[in-house]
Amino acid sequence: MIVGDRMFETLLIVCCLALAAYAGYAHWQLGKQRLRASEAAAELEKVQATQSQVIHTTKLASLGQMIAGVAHEMNTPIGFVKSNVEVVRDLLGEYRTLVQKCLQGFDVMLAADLSKPQTIEPLRRAMTKVRDALANDTRLADGDDLLKDSVDGLTQIANLVRNLKGFARVDRDGMDMFDLNESVESALMIAGHQLRDRIEVKKELGTIPKIRGVASQINQVLLNLITNAAQAMDDRGTLSVASRRSGDMVEVEITDTGAGIPDDVLPKIFDPFFTTKPVGEGTGLGLSIVHKIVQSHGGSIKVRTAPKKGSTFTVSFPLDHALLRQPA
Amino acid sequence: MSQTRIRVLCIDDEARILRALKALFRDMDVLTTTEPSEAIAWAAQHDVDVIVCDQRMPKMQGIEVLREVKLAHPRAMRILLTGYADLNAVLGSVNDGEVFRYIAKPWDNTELRETVQLAARIARDAPVVQDKPVDEFDRETARKQVGILVIEDDPETQQRMREILQPHYQVRFVTSPERALTVLEQHETGVVISETAGQHGDFTALIKSLKQYHPHIATVVVTDRANAQVAIDLINEGQVFRLLLKPLRMGSCRLSVDAAVGRYWQLKQNPAAAKRYFVAPRPDAQIPSWLSGSLLQRIRLLPQRLLGMARAV
Numbered sequence: 131m132i133v134g135d136r137m138f139e140t141l142l143i144v145c146c147l148a149l150a151a152y153a154g155y156a157h158w159q160l161g162k163q164r165l166r167a168s169e170a171a172a173e174l175e176k177v178q179a180t181q182s183q184v185i186h187t188t189k190l191a192s193l194g195q196m197i198a199g200v201a202h203e204m205n206t207p208i209g210f211v212k213s214n215v216e217v218v219r220d221l222l223g224e225y226r227t228l229v230q231k232c233l234q235g236f237d238v239m240l241a242a243d244l245s246k247p248q249t250i251e252p253l254r255r256a257m258t259k260v261r262d263a264l265a266n267d268t269r270l271a272d273g274d275d276l277l278k279d280s281v282d283g284l285t286q287i288a289n290l291v292r293n294l295k296g297f298a299r300v301d302r303d304g305m306d307m308f309d310l311n312e313s314v315e316s317a318l319m320i321a322g323h324q325l326r327d328r329i330e331v332k333k334e335l336g337t338i339p340k341i342r343g344v345a346s347q348i349n350q351v352l353l354n355l356i357t358n359a360a361q362a363m364d365d366r367g368t369l370s371v372a373s374r375r376s377g378d379m380v381e382v383e384i385t386d387t388g389a390g391i392p393d394d395v396l397p398k399i400f401d402p403f404f405t406t407k408p409v410g411e412g413t414g415l416g417l418s419i420v421h422k423i424v425q426s427h428g429g430s431i432k433v434r435t436a437p438k439k440g441s442t443f444t445v446s447f448p449l450d451h452a453l454l455r456q457p458a
Numbered sequence: 459m460s461q462t463r464i465r466v467l468c469i470d471d472e473a474r475i476l477r478a479l480k481a482l483f484r485d486m487d488v489l490t491t492t493e494p495s496e497a498i499a500w501a502a503q504h505d506v507d508v509i510v511c512d513q514r515m516p517k518m519q520g521i522e523v524l525r526e527v528k529l530a531h532p533r534a535m536r537i538l539l540t541g542y543a544d545l546n547a548v549l550g551s552v553n554d555g556e557v558f559r560y561i562a563k564p565w566d567n568t569e570l571r572e573t574v575q576l577a578a579r580i581a582r583d584a585p586v587v588q589d590k591p592v593d594e595f596d597r598e599t600a601r602k603q604v605g606i607l608v609i610e611d612d613p614e615t616q617q618r619m620r621e622i623l624q625p626h627y628q629v630r631f632v633t634s635p636e637r638a639l640t641v642l643e644q645h646e647t648g649v650v651i652s653e654t655a656g657q658h659g660d661f662t663a664l665i666k667s668l669k670q671y672h673p674h675i676a677t678v679v680v681t682d683r684a685n686a687q688v689a690i691d692l693i694n695e696g697q698v699f700r701l702l703l704k705p706l707r708m709g710s711c712r713l714s715v716d717a718a719v720g721r722y723w724q725l726k727q728n729p730a731a732a733k734r735y736f737v738a739p740r741p742d743a744q745i746p747s748w749l750s751g752s753l754l755q756r757i758r759l760l761p762q763r764l765l766g767m768a769r770a771v
């Protein structure tokens with residue numbers, strides 16, 4: 131019993147430490163990202179003026195979006211982990227009181243003169259009562275369940291932080307081989323707060339080879355497309371994301387059940403600063419960035435749309451040539 | 459109150475939040491569900507005292523759930539528990555859900571427990587006011603008796619309100635808290651319409667203090683300084699009746715003010731129900747210096763005769 135008690139306390143401390151560590155880690159990552167963002171911004175100054183302005187704007191927008199998204203997403207797990215840890219501490223306190231009562235009983239028993247039958251009987255009755263109370267008490271089991279949830283929640287927070295890191299690819303922001311499906315997951319996670327309560331997400335991610343590119347830019351492409359899709363669905367809707375290999379290309383398809391794009395709007399959607407959204411809501415840069423990034427990766431983008439039914443944006447990227455030469 | 463345990467209904471799409479709440483409220487009878495439709499049915503069936511509801515859920519927004527529950531089981535007090543502070547949700551929780559408190563995740567255990575206990579006590583003690591529209595006779599009487607006070611220094615909005623309200627109500631316009639008090643002292647005032655701030659500074663402290671001492675006066679806040687946190691504070695510390703954004707629309711403004719007059723009229727008939735709109739200042743609340751002295755004293759001493767009723771709380 132005492133050992134169990136200690137173990138709980140240790141677990142509790144571990145939980146608190148883990149929470150603190152993750153908070154510190156997240157903070158550090160964000161700091162690092164800000165540093166990288168400003169480094170990147172400095173680098174961009176060398177690039178052509180108009181181009182740099184466009185990319186700079188989205189970098190900042192996506193960083194802000196990312197932080198807001200992740201912060202919101204974390205409030206739920208932090209909410210129950212924090213509450214649970216506090217409740218478990220209360221439960222342990224109450225349990226300790228019970229154990230102390232039991233110990234007092236022992237002490238009385240040990241000090242009593244057991245040769246007298248008239249002392250034994252009341253003692254036995256008192257001890258039985260305390261024993262039953264202890265045996266039937268559910269606090270330890272309840273606490274155990276709460277801690278299980280808490281460990282879950284901490285894992286979820288850890289994953290969020292890992293995803294954040296993956297999204298920004300702060301560790302290696304350059305051309306590299308990466309998994310497009312991971313990018314999809316990251317972008318969906320970051321967009322989570324725009325989708326969660328009203329949009330059903332359907333994923334059909336195929337087995338696809340890695341492609342060569344700048345992962346953080348591809349993440350940005352997917353996030354912009356997902357954001358547009360979410361914004362096209364006024365009320366409820368379904369967002370489908372599929373990935374597959376198609377010949378020498380891999381493609382990602384993002385489909386919404388939203389407003390669709392009218393014929394007279396369609397030719398303009400990739401133009402910088404073209405937006406149909408109210409002032410202050412859309413910059414009109416989203417798709418022009420998408421276009422630029424996809425182009426620089428040697429890929430292409432297709433749109434299919436039907437008014438009031440929805441739209442599908444398909445981005446395709448070429449497979450690495452070296453990989454193509456290898457036998458499958 | 460002590461005869462039976464508090465009955466709380468918790469709704470969240472995250473089962474682990476529900477388990478945490480169940481453990482936190484372990485001395486109460488707790489019903490939990492991830493299904494909004496189930497929650498709406500259960501509220502009346504189990505005659506719950508308090509509802510704690512998440513805002514963002516895949517099937518239904520929290521404020522929609524609370525609006526339905528309010529119709530099905532008006533006795534229960536409604537609390538929104540949410541990790542998001544987006545303005546639309548906050549506005550909806552006032553105008554549709556008429557929530558008692560808006561609490562952020564992650565929450566403070568002690569505070570949440572105390573809020574639920576307070577809400578349960580009120581749900582059991584205070585009668586429910588009917589939301590039925592005031593009938594013709596009452597409306598005429600109300601129009602003659604009940605004044606509306608507008609605290610607003612933007613001439614354009616003033617003009618707009620004059621157009622919308624003057625034909626139907628006795629409306630008085632002021633631009634400062636000082637003048638507002640003078641009007642309140644001299645005329646029976648059922649509804650206060652106010653900006654959150656003006657040239658003379660912040661008005662929210664006045665709105666909150668007024669509610670604290672005179673919970674039956676309905677406040678309608680009309681603002682173009684939309685900010686989720688200010689709005690949340692107006693709920694939790696000011697039990698604001700309606701929150702409207704500028705530019706004012708004729709229809710929604712009329713509806714809100716009519717409803718506010720109706721609410722005041724109901725509470726005047728049934729003073730004990732005003733407890734439902736109970737607020738206390740936050741322990742760490744900073745009362746601005748202009749309010750802390752004589753003005754606060756004047757709010758406290760507003761003559762009951764002009765309010766047309768005995769003080770309820």
Ligand SMILES: Nc1ncnc2c1ncn2[C@@H]1O[C@H](COP(=O)(O)OP(=O)(O)OP(=O)(O)O)[C@@H](O)[C@H]1O
Nearest residue numbers: 358359362390399405406407412413414415416417
């Ligand atoms: N999935 C979609 N469904 C319907 N219309 C779309 C969709 N995606 C883009 N559009 C249209 O294309 C326009 C341009 O999109 P783009 O992403 O470039 O800018 P935006 O979304 O308006 O602004 P921002 O990306 O800065 O929020 C949009 O305003 C919208 O009219």
Ligand SMILES: [Mg+2]
Nearest residue numbers: 354358416417
């Ligand atoms: Mg966009």
